[in-house]
Amino acid sequence: MDFLHTMVRVTDIDASLKFYCEGLGLKELRRVENEKGRFTLVFLATQSDIERSGVTKMKTFPSGLPMIELTYNWPDENGNSEDYGEGRNFGHMAYRVDDIYAACQRLMDRGVTINRPPRDGHMAFVRSPDNISIELLQRGDSLAPEEPWASMENEGKW
Numbered sequence: 001m002d003f004l005h006t007m008v009r010v011t012d013i014d015a016s017l018k019f020y021c022e023g024l025g026l027k028e029l030r031r032v033e034n035e036k037g038r039f040t041l042v043f044l045a046t047q048s049d050i051e052r053s054g055v056t057k058m059k060t061f062p063s064g065l066p067m068i069e070l071t072y073n074w075p076d077e078n079g080n081s082e083d084y085g086e087g088r089n090f091g092h093m094a095y096r097v098d099d100i101y102a103a104c105q106r107l108m109d110r111g112v113t114i115n116r117p118p119r120d121g122h123m124a125f126v127r128s129p130d131n132i133s134i135e136l137l138q139r140g141d142s143l144a145p146e147e148p149w150a151s152m153e154n155e156g157k158w
Helices: 013-023 048-054 098-108
Strands: 003-009 027-034 037-043 069-073 090-097 114-116 123-127 134-140
Touching: 003 013, 003 134, 013 037, 013 069, 027 048, 037 048, 069 090, 090 098, 090 123, 098 114, 098 123, 098 134
Parallel strands: 003 069, 090 134
Antiparallel strands: 003 090, 027 037, 037 069, 114 123, 123 134
């Protein structure tokens, strides 16, 4: 399993980038603008971590490069933005796994609820005992859809 990133929700992408990049010195590696989902993702890493990993531009999540994912959810049609308050602004930690179905089964066998099952053979979400959201991502290509995962419903929040 590889640690990938920690996600933080932000309310002002420009102010956040000024803080993380100009203030802390992190570097932007990737930006995803998703019009349909109405969000922007910005992946940041330290210069020393970038140099150690050899990554200069990200197409996939490289191993060994710890990152912060800033998630900016766009305002609705009326210009209203969600107020996250403390606690909801922190999103999730992400780990890449060799077999997402086996990882989810191992967790289920230990009484963990799979909040967002890996229906697509690629991504799942679970929560820690302290309610921290953990994203699991399949290493390499997505696995073929498989039961019971393919028809499993979401449960709770993730």
